[in-house]
Amino acid sequence: MQLNGKHTVNAAPSVIWKMLMDTDVLAKIVPGISRLEKTGDNTYKSILDIKLGPVNSSFTGNLQMEDISEEKGFALKVQQHSKIGNANAAIKIDLLPLGENQTEIQFDGQAKMTGLLASMGQRVMGGVSATLTKQFFANLEKELDKQ
Amino acid sequence: MSVRIHVRVNGVDYHHDVEPRTLLVQYLRDTLRLTGTHIGCDTSSCGACTIHVNGKAAKSCTMLAVQADGCEITTIEGLSNGIELHPLQEGFRECHGLQCGFCTPGMIMTAADLLQHNPNPGESDIRHALEGNFCRCTGYHNIVKSVQYAAEKMQAVQQNKKEVAA
Amino acid sequence: MSTTNGWIGKSVKRVEDKRFITGKGNYTDDIVLPHQTYASFVRSPYAHARILSVDTSAAAAMPGVVAIFTGKDVAEVNGVPCGWLLHFKNGDPMKEPKHPLLVTDKALHVGDAVAIVIAESAAEAKDAAEVVMVDYEELPAVTDAFKATQAGASLVHDDAPNNICFDWTLGNPIEEVDAAIAASAHVTTLEFVNQRMVPNAIEPRAYNSSYEASTDKYTLYTSTQNPHLIRLLMCAFVLGIPEHKVRVVGPDVGGGFGSKIFHYTEEALLTWATRKIGRPVKWTSTRSESFLLDAHGRDHITKADMGFDKDGKITALRVKTYANLGAYLSTFASCVPTYLHGTLLQGLYTTPKINVDVTAVFTNTCVVDAYRGAGRPEATYLLERLVDLAALELNTDPVELRMKNFIPPFDGITQPGYQTQVALQYDSGNYQGVLKKGIEMLGYADLRKAQKEAAANGRLLGIGISTYIEACGIAPSAVVGSLGARAGLYEVGQVRIQPTGKVSVYTGAHSHGQGHETTFAQVVADKFGIPMEDVEIIHGDSEAVAFGMGTYGSRSLAVGGSAIVKSIEKIIEKGKKIAAHKLEASEGDVNFENGKFTVKGTDKSVSFGDVALTAYVPHHYPKDLEPGLDFSSFYDPANFTYPFGCHIAVVEVEKETGKVHLKRFVAVDDVGNIINPMIVEGQIHGGLAQGIGQALFEGADYDENGQLTNGSYMDYCMPRADDFPMFETASQVTPCPHNPLGVKGAGEAGAIGSTPAVVNAVIDALWSAGHKVKDIRMPMTSERVWRAMQS
């Protein structure tokens, strides 16, 4: 499954960067996170509760940030396990400054599903990814407003 | 946690404690040992498990046994009186509407629902009514003919009754 | 032996129906044994993964759990075997990696079983299986048969370089074929995919195995098409237990279409496990599991060239196919893309030069094996698409082009059989006859006019023709043995006359929808001149029936029926001896007719029943004759049988959406002599639905990671009642010259001719509007057809 898109937020890349690197903030932004624990440099252990229509399941796994380029971008690796299947994703995230207080967040990557998620979920996967993305940016904006 | 249910199946009353997660089809097959109702899929698509609940066709794999509490249920085993065949059963035999027989009980129960509402269905009515029942053997051709046979037979019986009454 | 009382050829209503229409069928999942336990499997969610660890401790503590076994527990047990050994072109044997009952190191496709959990109830088994913890390391997967052979592709089995199981060729030397193609006035070329099909018998596979320690006997109830073969393979090749201690029963079976021929790992594992735990173990596949595990069909990637001379005569055919076998070798996997495909590439045509080259490939997908038609649909699809496309390209009529190239009629008796370029010798045929009848039924000329008018009005009508030939009743044993079969392909038929003259017939063929209990009884009643209700057909139980090879490849009547006829002949022969003694005549003067033994030229006779009674109460009996009237025969046919036919589809394509509407379907089939026209017609109908299903609706899709992305009825489109018109069928009869019934087989015909007919019709519709597309990938979804119209 392809995951890509972009979103413009009214904040400088440095602000966004700080938020993305902050475990507490990240836990609020990533949709469905019920627990996020830093386990090392740029690695996290996570529990995600995904409730989307027919699918309601708890995912456990890791988030990892690689190829970190300060305030510019990073690669996010996600490995999640659940009883209904596993999801692995590799997403390149780039922050592009658009003027002083504006950043375009670009993301581009792929997610792989296994198990029931793969065999039963095709009809809804497109919607899942679009929705999770929307939620992510909505949460991000909410956090930005708070700051 | 078990839940007490009372159902009337093919005219017989049953009282059982069932786990809430027990599907009606599992209750019929495993508890009552009425194995004429079959399970062919896990997405409520194939219709092999079709029975009548309070006179209406239902996929018994998409209903919990607890939901059937207090209901009147008819399965393929109860469609006829055991001696005479229901016109649909007869139709399926006369028109070679079955091969392996696995989808047949569900197919007959769905067709019975159709004929209750539409005693004189056209070919396309029949085909549309059977969209929730898969058959892999017959190509449906003879199933359509079987239902037509039954419809004609049932109408003839009705007509006969009317004439006798008159 | 002549027909005696007319049962043969009658549309007798089926005797098996009564139990099915009243819900009294007895399918494997209906059977519950005393102290029954239930199994659930832990299956790999990855197509290719190393198994780092398996932790069953939490599962073992779950309520109701009786036992859990992992790959380590069965590491010493053999895997399930392949029944057909082929060799590489260089003479090396094909790669035959172990197909273990449970995997230990690596999972090779999604659904590969890692552990079995056995519990007191199915629900508890499922709950516990869910908490077995398996640590996987995902490995790269291959799914596409061609890509899997390319450099750099990851390996499914370390000992099969380039993922090739074997390569294989048949026909004329490739140089000759290349030269003939090069010299042709026109060459039609097609590159296409014959997609992967999921058989989808509506009854999911189910097994129930039990073991009795006091007698050291096993019983396995299995949803199989061939119980004896399962017993043979399981006992001799997998578990190493003596066959006489194992009873295998195939009770009522809810459809097979090939997928229930094969010996599956679960059958052997349950039989192994029941002894371990001392209780019966039952497993019924869920539909989700069926999608992932029941051997799929087809999956060829093919490039084919057909050459024509300036007069439209076919000059040569060259075929290169990559056949996907899946992750392991299923029971007949190796012979399907080779001896059941390559040998049919003569089709109905006089093509003088043919070469076929097949590369059989392992991938990280479900195994692929015989599915209704098995190899023959692939061959027919290829030929009939090529011929129809050539007609479009050459701007000639597809009927004419076919007629021009057909092999002339031959009966196989006064005229010899037809020797093909690809090993087979056809038995008898009249190919012109079926095509002629087909276009008459269709009203071909008028329809062509209507098509033109429709095109002028912006409507897209298409007429698609396909003719086909198939090879059924695979035989003889010596020949198939020389081609690699590890078993004989005869059939067993025992006819036991009871003392009262009633007849019990034991056949090694297995009925799972074909109606043997009726058809076979018709043959027996007819031959003995007795009522049908005096005949009982017994099948599907290894303890009742001496032996058998089962039902597949449209073989039951041609081979199994012939075995029964052989036994009937023996009974009549012995009966004549008994009758001669009773009638005080010489044996040579006794005739058997209409259920009576009579002395020629006299009115002296004795009934069949009297003779039977005498055989069992031999008070006045020939001295040198044994009592009893009970014969068993093994019939090994002299040749395959070759049914053929003509299928024609009429479609309308929605211009705006690409949606295809099947308006009419005409099928004229010649399956030799017909015992029960109603049943034959029913077999044709079912085959048509599957063949049309392949063209328009069905197809398994794996993503590049080896995940089956349409593994349920929500995404895999099963044909439904409202997808079809009424079928217009007819038959022609060209008897098989080499079996006693003159029958050829009807089980697969419908699925063989119909697929190319529908695709040809859609292509024809598009050409009628000027869209000169060569191919649309099956299934021809609305989007694919729409896209074809955009180009």
Next chain:
Amino acid sequence: MIPVAFDYQKAGSVDEAIAALSSGDSKILAGGHSLLPAMKLRLNQPAKLIDISRIEALKGIREEGGEIVIGAGTTHGDIATSELIRNKLSFFAEAAALIGDVQVRNYGTIGGSLAHADPAADWPALVLAADAGIEVKGSGGLRKIAATDFFTGFFSTALGENEIITAIRVPIPAAGTKMNYQKFSQPASRFAIVGCAAMRSPDGKTRIAFTGVSENAFRATAAENALSGQPVSDASIGSAADLALAGVNVLGDHFASSEYRQHLARVYLAKALNAVS
């Protein structure tokens, strides 16, 4: 085929069901035809089901104060065959007959379908085009949510955590209003790849809604405005389609790519509009 174990409560009244809902991880069981299939596959594992299928107050179709009121527990089958619906809200009957199969229509309910908010379900397009109100009840009492506010995203609605849909209230269309629902079905599941519902009053006021096209069903307001009071022609349909789909995230899947689905949306909009003009 076997759901994870759960507790079960049969609710005798809406209030009882609402009270039960607040007790944690529970789900409402109405017809069960969206929920049980997911539970059988263990895609969804609620701890408790609250069965509202026996609550008579949730069933039935009636006319009341210029509205047609459809109880949330009314089955698709009952809607398809209701005389009242056929006479006054014909496209509801037409659409109902296209849902699932006869067995599903016999037990699946309109309320269950709306609460589930499957992006390819039929009802959302209908209630949107009919400008219906969704009446819901929670611990805070009864409230009405406009259909246009109800579908908030992918499988998500404006329904509160402890709220239950009680009825669908549809303003009775003015005499002479034409309505139509056009559906291009996914061939396997028969959910909508594209469903388009349209309604046009004699004075040309037009309402259009789509399902199946994007993450949730939506009203094509800009297209409605452009068409309202204007004649329907190939040209006006074409520009309405442009307006309807502008900015819409059109889904792509196994059966229809985004591009093809967009094309179908245009074709089916034209079919629906031609039927109501």
